[in-house]
Structures are given as C-alpha cells and as structure tokens.
Amino acid sequence: MSKHAVRAISVFFTLVVVACGGSLDLAVQGQNRAAGSDGTIHVERQDTGNFMVEVAMENLLPPARFGEGLTTYAVWFQAPDQQPQRVGVLAYDEDGRSGQMMATTSLTAFDVVVTGESAPDAVAPSEHVVFRSTIEAP
Numbered sequence: 286m287s288k289h290a291v292r293a294i295s296v297f298f299t300l301v302v303v304a305c306g307g308s309l310d311l312a313v314q315g316q317n318r319a320a321g322s323d324g325t326i327h328v329e330r331q332d333t334g335n336f337m338v339e340v341a342m343e344n345l346l347p348p349a350r351f352g353e354g355l356t357t358y359a360v361w362f363q364a365p366d367q368q369p370q371r372v373g374v375l376a377y378d379e380d381g382r383s384g385q386m387m388a389t390t391s392l393t394a395f396d397v398v399v400t401g402e403s404a405p406d407a408v409a410p411s412e413h414v415v416f417r418s419t420i421e422a423p
Contacts, residue, residue: 319415341385352413355401363396
C-alpha cells in the first residue's frame with residue numbers, strides 16, 4: 286500500500302473517531318537527533334466542543350544533550366496558514382527520559398510540534414524539532 290493511501294486511511298479514521306465523540310491516539314516518532322524517541326498524542330473531544338490534547342514522549346534525551354544551550358521542550362500548535370502558538374512545555378523526567386503535557390484547543394486542524402528550547406517562554410519554535418504531527422478533526 287502506498288504512503289499516500291495509508292495517510293488517507295489514517296486521516297479518514299481520525300475524522301470518524303473524533304466526529305463520533307471518541308478519542309484518538311496517534312503514535313509519533315522523533316526526527317533527526319531525537320530519532321530514538323517515541324510517544325503518543327491523545328486527542329479527546331470535550332463536552333464544550335474543544336479538544337484535550339495530551340502529548341507523552343518516551344526515550345527522550347535531556348534537552349542539553351539534544352542541542353547546545355537547550356533547557357526545555359516546548360509544545361506548539363500550528364493551524365494551517367497561521368503562526369505556531371506555544372501551548373506549554375513538556376514536564377520532563379530526566380531519570381525516566383520522558384515528558385508529558387496537556388493542553389486544550391478549539392482548533393480542528395493543526396500540527397503538534399515539539400521543539401528543544403533554551404527557555405520555557407520561547408516566542409517561536411527553534412530549529413531543534415523533536416517531531417511534528419498533523420491532527421485533523423471535523
């Protein structure tokens with residue numbers, strides 16, 4: 286099966302599950318220097334119509350080892366044709382090499398991006414991308 290067919294099936298399944306009021310779990314894989322990391326994005330529709338998004342990463346290098354001067358991992362939501370918005374930072378557990386964060390959004394189509402940052406209050410994502418994943422909901 287082609288990569289495009291798999292993507293189309295994945296998007297269709299995402300729309301059906303979220304439209305029915307269910308939840309969605311997406312597996313994510315780290316990129317570049319974070320290739321050994323993996324995790325999940327859990328998306329759940331709330332009664333308000335918003336979506337609760339939980340990002341959980343495992344096998345994640347300490348930020349300082351991911352890039353020089355990095356101290357934290359930031360999570361960004363980016364809607365199509367819009368600037369990324371920082372929605373929080375991963376609560377990083379150095380002993381467990383894991384991180385997690387939860388945020389709520391009204392966006393129905395957006396990318397979730399995790400980046401290594403030198404400060405938790407970064408105003409734009411750095412080039413140190415751990416992963417990028419697209420979420421689509423009705």
